[in-house]
Amino acid sequence: MKTQPAPSITGTAAADLKIVPRRHIGRWIGAAAVVLLLVWLAVSFSRAKINWPTVQEYLAVPVLIQGIGVALILTAVAMAIGLVLGVVTAVMRLSKNPVVSGVAWLYIWVFRGTPVYLQLLMWFNLALIFPVIGIPGLYSGRMIDILTPFVAASIGLGLNQGAYTSEVVRGGILSVDEGQLEAAQAVGMTRLQAMRRIVLPQAMRVIIPPVGNEVIGMLKTTSLASAIGVSEILSEAQHIYYVNNRIMELLIVCAVWYLGAVSILSIGQFYLERFFAKGSSSRQLPMTPLQRLSSIFGTNRKAQS
Amino acid sequence: MTTNVLVRAENVHKSFGLNEVLKGINLEVNSGEVVCLLGASGSGKSTFLRCINHLETLSNGRIWVGDKVVGYRQDGNRLFELSDKEAARQRRSIGMVFQRFNLFPHMTVLENIIEGPVLVNKVKPAEAKRHASELLARVGLEGREGSYPRQLSGGQQQRVAIARALAMKPELILFDEPTSALDPELVGEVLDVMKDLAKSGLTMIVVTHEIGFAKEVADRVAFMHGGEIVEIGPPAEVLGNPQHERTKAFLSRVF
Numbered sequence: 001m002k003t004q005p006a007p008s009i010t011g012t013a014a015a016d017l018k019i020v021p022r023r024h025i026g027r028w029i030g031a032a033a034v035v036l037l038l039v040w041l042a043v044s045f046s047r048a049k050i051n052w053p054t055v056q057e058y059l060a061v062p063v064l065i066q067g068i069g070v071a072l073i074l075t076a077v078a079m080a081i082g083l084v085l086g087v088v089t090a091v092m093r094l095s096k097n098p099v100v101s102g103v104a105w106l107y108i109w110v111f112r113g114t115p116v117y118l119q120l121l122m123w124f125n126l127a128l129i130f131p132v133i134g135i136p137g138l139y140s141g142r143m144i145d146i147l148t149p150f151v152a153a154s155i156g157l158g159l160n161q162g163a164y165t166s167e168v169v170r171g172g173i174l175s176v177d178e179g180q181l182e183a184a185q186a187v188g189m190t191r192l193q194a195m196r197r198i199v200l201p202q203a204m205r206v207i208i209p210p211v212g213n214e215v216i217g218m219l220k221t222t223s224l225a226s227a228i229g230v231s232e233i234l235s236e237a238q239h240i241y242y243v244n245n246r247i248m249e250l251l252i253v254c255a256v257w258y259l260g261a262v263s264i265l266s267i268g269q270f271y272l273e274r275f276f277a278k279g280s281s282s283r284q285l286p287m288t289p290l291q292r293l294s295s296i297f298g299t300n301r302k303a304q305s
Numbered sequence: 306m307t308t309n310v311l312v313r314a315e316n317v318h319k320s321f322g323l324n325e326v327l328k329g330i331n332l333e334v335n336s337g338e339v340v341c342l343l344g345a346s347g348s349g350k351s352t353f354l355r356c357i358n359h360l361e362t363l364s365n366g367r368i369w370v371g372d373k374v375v376g377y378r379q380d381g382n383r384l385f386e387l388s389d390k391e392a393a394r395q396r397r398s399i400g401m402v403f404q405r406f407n408l409f410p411h412m413t414v415l416e417n418i419i420e421g422p423v424l425v426n427k428v429k430p431a432e433a434k435r436h437a438s439e440l441l442a443r444v445g446l447e448g449r450e451g452s453y454p455r456q457l458s459g460g461q462q463q464r465v466a467i468a469r470a471l472a473m474k475p476e477l478i479l480f481d482e483p484t485s486a487l488d489p490e491l492v493g494e495v496l497d498v499m500k501d502l503a504k505s506g507l508t509m510i511v512v513t514h515e516i517g518f519a520k521e522v523a524d525r526v527a528f529m530h531g532g533e534i535v536e537i538g539p540p541a542e543v544l545g546n547p548q549h550e551r552t553k554a555f556l557s558r559v560f
Contacts, residue, residue: 177407179403179405179407180407180409182360182401182403182407183401183403183407183408183409183466184409185360185393185396186358186360186396186399186400186401186403186470187396187397187400187420187421187425187469187470187472187473188393188394188396188397188421188425188426188473189393189421189424189425190389190390190393191389192389193393193424193425197420197424198409201411202409202410202411276411278411278453
């Protein structure tokens with residue numbers, strides 16, 4: 001078969017034309033504005049009376065490193081409590097049993113409806129209501145001994161978090177097609193088995209991004225625990241600058257530590273999302289930073305396409 | 306009661322609020338029989354099918370599968386709904402294939418098939434995998450164990466769904482419009498697998514719009530209209546020489 005060459009509009013053969021990509025003038029102006037702003041900020045910080053060697057010195061102070069450690073542990077414990085409570089109450093809220101869903105609703109209403117600061121103070125002072133705690137006949141102890149500041153903060157932050165996570169998990173469960181539950185039931189699973197094996201793993205894809213957000217939020221909220229005497233990084237920094245008056249220096253040190261911790265958490269979230277994206281999308285999984293680097297600099301042509 | 310009857314529906318009623326969807330269905334299906342349920346959409350076919358494995362509760366009446374009442378425990382003249390666990394136990398011997406496949410997207414084909422046997426029937430994973438490979442060969446998908454559902458065509462997904470139902474070694478399989486969500490050129494491959502199952506002596510209740518399939522494979526065809534079975538009999542009679550006005554009207558529109 002013979003095909004006619006397409007008539008050319010300008011007289012140039014199509015093979016000789018050069019394609020020029022769209023110009024992005026806005027990007028260049030935007031980038032320039034950002035650079036200017038950053039320079040101005042850097043100049044302001046360097047002209048201010050900030051003693052940078054002090055910042056460097058305090059970055060390695062053990063008390064502050066312990067402080068960020070406490071914040072991280074408190075985050076882990078509170079989020080663990082929050083996640084378990086969140087999943088349990090989300091499943092409870094979707095129950096057909098009105099008592100079960102009512103209890104879950106009440107929990108969310110109370111713990112989402114009051115400031116977390118107030119809740120922390122209440123847990124810390126719980127001994128005023130229950131001076132003694134224990135299992136009758138087996139064990140009993142004084143509340144003040146058991147509910148140390150760290151325990152009170154863990155429970156307080158965890159219960160508050162659970163109320164928020166519950167709604168996130170509920171949204172995730174609702175996002176899974178109802179046919180999935182029916183298919184699971186059709187092969188003989190109970191509702192709970194279906195929830196655990198079929199619905200929740202699919203809901204995870206929707207749940208993880210907001211929960212990752214909340215982990216990061218929690219890391220910063222732990223600073224509130226200083227109100228009930230937990231020695232986390234910010235309260236330790238304050239103790240130091242009350243004495244040496246290096247206020248901005250110590251706050252910058254804290255900011256650096258928080259940013260570092262959040263960066264590490266974000267990396268964890270990226271890989272967790274990748275894991276749960278398995279099979280659930282026809283799109284390719286997002287590249288890991290290593291794969292991205294090798295696709296930019298590497299000679300592997302396949303990765304670029 | 307003859308022992309040969311596997312499914313016996315007695316005066317099955319079902320209402321959603323004020324809307325009465327099933328108005329007294331009576332149907333007996335013998336062991337090894339293939340029964341096709343035909344009818345316009347909204348005639349209650351799918352709802353009735355879903356009652357047979359208790360995905361829907363009943364408003365009145367009762368359904369036997371084997372020697373058990375589905376979803377309920379009879380005590381005197383009352384039927385008490387079974388717990389979730391007991392209902393799940395009953396569903397082990399009743400397979401179901403859905404219109405929209407409903408494969409588990411986060412699991413591979415193999416994991417989809419062995420999930421029920423391993424989790425529910427406590428079959429050893431190695432044994433379940435071996436059986437799954439046999440079933441995949443039977444539905445013409447050998448070697449696709451590692452694929453995810455998204456990577457398969459609709460017809461392939463539905464055949465995996467059939468293999469998943471077979472993996473539980475059910476005595477009865479319910480098909481809810483198994484080819485309605487498929488592209489026309491993929492319908493044949495699924496129907497071929499179903500014909501094969503019918504020949505092997507599996508008891509099947511099939512809600513379908515495939516008149517050709519019903520004619521060729523079904524032992525009996527039931528035509529439903531307005532929540533009732535208005536005509537039932539061998540396909541040659543019901544499809545070849547319909548007696549009821551509604552059946553005639555339906556068939557004239559389909560052909």
